[in-house]
Amino acid sequence: MIFLETYSEKKLLKSLVKGKECAFKTLFNHYHKRIFGLARYMGMSVDDAECIVQEVFISIWEGRKKILVNKPFAPYIFTITKRIILKKIKRGTLETNYINNLRNQSPAFQHNTEEYIIFKDLLSHANSCIDNLSTSQKQVFMLSKNEGLSNKEIAKELNISIRTVENQLYRATKEIKQAINEQK
Structure with missing residues (x-):
């Protein structure tokens, strides 16, 4: 594994921010085994750990323009x-x-397959509703609900006011609820 010195890491991150695939590949080669190992240590199966590595690097690539090149990269990733x-x-x-x-339900109320399909359909519909949100609403909603960030943390990360975060979150939640209620 190549050791990334602070200077070369900054240079590498600057290249990544500019969209250079070679910088991305270098970071992937440096970190993918450690991420895989962490996922396995946290109890993930081999397949899940491989998926997590992919998700992490997709996230890195998609968010590359927000990377702070003067900060250490390891804690970020x-x-x-x-x-x-x-x-x-x-x-x-x-x-x-x-x-x-x-x-655990009594046999009279068991409709496992049917209820599981309904659950999966509702989950799919909810994800579809989230995908239909405006970019800013979706970003705030995902940071809040999926990443578990507070409104203050979201505001800091997106460089917007806390009030804007609250408004975006309120509107996103309202739109999702409305779309789900319309499906019923």
Whole structure:
């Protein structure tokens, strides 16, 4: 593994911010095994750990213009990794709890397949509603709900006021609720 010195890391990050794929590949080669190992250490299967590595680097590439080149990169990439792992754990826990609740219901009320399909359909519809939000609403909503950031943290990360975050979050939630209610 190539050791990235502070100077060369800054240079590499500047190239990444400019969209240079060779800088991205260098960072990938330097960090992918460590991210994979962290995911495995956190209990992820091999397949899930590989998916997490991909998600982390997709996130890095998509958000490359926000990277602060004067700050150390390792804490940044591992924070992204931690958030993605926690999101995956939460999603898995939610699905497991839902399935367990279905199993614990009395036999007269069990419609496992039908209810699971309804659950998946509702989840898919909710994700579709989120995708239909404006870019700013979607960004604020995802940082709040998926990443678990506070309004203050979101405001700082996006360089907007807390009031703007609150308004965007309110409007996004209202639109999602309205779209889900219209489906019923």
